[in-house]
Structure formats: C-alpha cells, structure tokens
Amino acid sequence: MDTTQLLKGVLDLAVLAVVEDDDGYGYDVLRRLRAGGLTEVGDASVYGTLRRLYAAGALTSYVVPSDEGPHRKYYGITPMGRAQLERQTKDWASFSETVTALLAHHPQGAAS
Numbered sequence: 001m002d003t004t005q006l007l008k009g010v011l012d013l014a015v016l017a018v019v020e021d022d023d024g025y026g027y028d029v030l031r032r033l034r035a036g037g038l039t040e041v042g043d044a045s046v047y048g049t050l051r052r053l054y055a056a057g058a059l060t061s062y063v064v065p066s067d068e069g070p071h072r073k074y075y076g077i078t079p080m081g082r083a084q085l086e087r088q089t090k091d092w093a094s095f096s097e098t099v100t101a102l103l104a105h106h107p108q109g110a111a112s
Contacts, residue, residue, distance in 0.1 A: 003040055011049050013092060014038060016058065016077060016085040023076040026050060026062075050075055060086050 018024065018032045021073045034087035053059045063071045077085065 007038065007041060007045075010047060010092065012058075013085065013088040014041075015046065015049050015053060016088070017027070018083055019059065019075055019077050020082070020085060023074045025072040025074050029075065030071075053081065055057060 014033055015029060015035075018029055018036070024032065026047050029050065030041065030043060032045065033041050050059065054061055056076065058078060059075045060078050061073050061075050063073050065071050
C-alpha cells in the first residue's frame with residue numbers, strides 16, 4: 001500500500017509527537033519518525049513540516065553550535081503546539097476508530 005497520502009495527513013501530528021518531550025534538530029526528528037515506523041517519510045517533507053509548524057507558532061527554534069560541522073537548529077514544542085497536538089490526537093483517535101469500524105463490516109475479499 002502506498003502510504004504517501006496517509007502520511008501527508010498526519011505528518012504534523014507525528015512531528016509534534018516526536019518533539020513533545022525532547023527537542024530535536026531536523027535530521028534527528030527524521031530519524032525518530034523512521035525509527036517509530038514511518039519509514040517512507042521523506043527528508044523534504046519533514047524539513048518543510050518543521051518550517052511550517054515553526055511559522056505557525058506550534059514550534060520554537062534555537063541554534064546549538066556543533067564541534068563536528070555546521071550549527072544545528074533545534075525545534076521544541078510551544079504551548080500552541082501542545083494544544084494542536086492534543087486536538088489532533090483526539091481527531092486521529094476518532095477518525096481511526098471510524099475507519100476501523102467500517103473495515104470490520106467489510107471482510108477482506110468480499111465482493112462488493
């Protein structure tokens with residue numbers, strides 16, 4: 001199954017969840033998403049999402065110097081971002097339950 005379209009709809013939620021307890025820089029956020037099972041998430045999608053969430057006020061950012069290369073821009077969640085995460089978590093749970101219920105009434109392989 002191509003999960004690209006599904007991923008687009010939940011990437012904001014996934015990124016906010018990943019930085020909720022521990023700030024992260026772009027590649028770190030990408031690595032955590034992939035380690036969490038979103039293996040098909042693209043670099044550009046994550047970096048774009050971080051920038052968009054920052055511009056919307058859901059994330060804050062700060063730069064940390066690195067001895068091993070360029071400085072890293074870290075992202076952390078703001079109170080607005082926490083509210084968005086809570087709201088979208090509830091929306092996702094409701095949506096997921098609805099789709100799961102629909103699928104339970106439509107056995108695999110049954111003719112339409």
